[in-house]
Amino acid sequence: MECGKTHKTVIVKVTHACNLNCRYCCVGDNFDHQIISETTLDNLFKKLSVTSTDSTIIWHGGEPLIAGLDFYKKVIELQSQYPNHLFKNSLQTNGTLLTDEYLDFFQTNHFSIGFSLDGCKMSHNMNRPFKGGRDSFEITFKWYKEVERRGMQPGAICVINANTARCIKDIYAFAKKNHIAFKFNP
Numbered sequence: 612m613e614c615g616k617t618h619k620t621v622i623v624k625v626t627h628a629c630n631l632n633c634r635y636c637c638v639g640d641n642f643d644h645q646i647i648s649e650t651t652l653d654n655l656f657k658k659l660s661v662t663s664t665d666s667t668i669i670w671h672g673g674e675p676l677i678a679g680l681d682f683y684k685k686v687i688e689l690q691s692q693y694p695n696h697l698f699k700n701s702l703q704t705n706g707t708l709l710t711d712e713y714l715d716f717f718q719t720n721h722f723s724i725g726f727s728l729d730g731c732k733m734s735h736n737m738n739r740p741f742k743g744g745r746d747s748f749e750i751t752f753k754w755y756k757e758v759e760r761r762g763m764q765p766g767a768i769c770v771i772n773a774n775t776a777r778c779i780k781d782i783y784a785f786a787k788k789n790h791i792a793f794k795f796n797p
Contacts, residue, residue, distance in 0.1 A: 619659055619666040623647065625675040625682070631705055632742045635772055638673070646678045653689050656698070665697035676708035680716060687720050701725065703768070705739065706751040714754075718761055725766035726755050728791070730782030734775045755791075769793040 628644045629636070659666045670683075690698045701723040717724060728751055729735040736746040758765040769775070769782065786793050 616662065616664050619663040620669065621655065621659070621666060622669045622671050623652075623655070625670055625672050625678045627673045628677045629673040629705075630677065630707060630741060631674065631739055631747060632744075633740075634738045634774070635770060646682060649685060649689070652686060653692075656689055656693055656696075659698075660693040660696035663696070665699070667699045667701060670700065670702045672703075674705055674708065675702055676704055676713065680713055683713075683716065683720075683722075699723070703727065705747065706754040707741070707747055709754040709757075714757065714761060714763075718763060723766070724758050724763060725768060726751060726758075728752065728755060728767040728769060728793075730769045730775055730778060730793070731785035734769075734778040734782055737774050737778075738770065738772070767791050767793050769795050771795050771797050 624647070626644065626646050627638055629638075668686075670686075686700070690696075690700075700720065702717065703725045705727045716722075727739070729738045732746075732748045732752075735748040735751065739747050739751075741747050755765050755767065771779075775782065782793075785791070
């Protein structure tokens with residue numbers, strides 16, 4: 612490793628747009644729906660390749676899957692222009708837009724996938740409904756289990772707030788039963 616070059620971790624906000632209406636979201640509906648540009652991505656990858664030997668990119672949102680599969684194909688194409696830099700890609704998603712096509716691509720390209728899963732069914736649905744009010748737990752947990760079934764070792768972040776704190780025993784029991792190592796964000 613050259614002097615001064617170190618590993619970098621970067622959280623990239625793909626978009627502020629989201630298909631859920633989380634009770635604790637600070638963005639709300641007052642956001643711009645744009646997707647980060649290809650030029651900005653290329654500038655980021657170029658800068659990372661000059662300042663570090665390897666990096667982890669955490670694709671975040673809003674909901675980063677709103678950008679579409681072609682966006683992530685372009686990410687891999689752009690990263691391949693820097694063969695002397697090792698890029699590790701990670702995605703933080705609510706899971707509701709996942710498909711087998713996405714998972715095939717992410718698995719082939721070694722993406723790590725983390726889910727925003729606010730505990731058990733009751734606490735999750737209390738905090739993370741779709742726009743319009745429909746529950747999101749079933750679809751999120753279905754895709755969490757599919758990622759796990761594929762051997763991709765999903766992660767999970769659970770927001771703890773006044774609502775979920777009242778369900779902490781149920782969240783613990785759910786995590787234990789399903790072998791989920793939650794990272795808790797207060």
